Amino acid sequence: MAGKTEYKNNWQKENVDRINLIVPKGQKDAIKAHAEARGESVNGFINRAVKEVMEKENGD
Template identity: 70%
Template sequence: MPVSKAQQRAQNKWIEKTYDRINLTVPKGQKEVIKAHAEARGESVNGFIGRAIDETMERDKAAPGAVGEATEGE
């Protein structure tokens, strides 16, 4: 069922208020590789990228010498 222009405007307004946008640039051809990878796991590209960022940040936080953590010898 098509969405009316008023519904689209309302959705865009809600998205603008609720989310921040990040413009991601990748080398030619990489977009399709990312899309195929995400789809193979039942995810959207946005969901996959968000998960990748979250998991990397968690891993980095747990790594020795992470920001905010004392390193050996301090």
């Protein structure tokens, strides 16, 4: 029987893509503070920001 970690890793492999994001020194803390101030995780904030910009630029 697969353990919790193995199950999670397999689920992620099948359901999500990962992006390694590099930002200028100090920007990580600013992004985290901005996201937290709006009740979002950093991941949720970045995903929302990317989606909104793509929709705007694509005219959706």
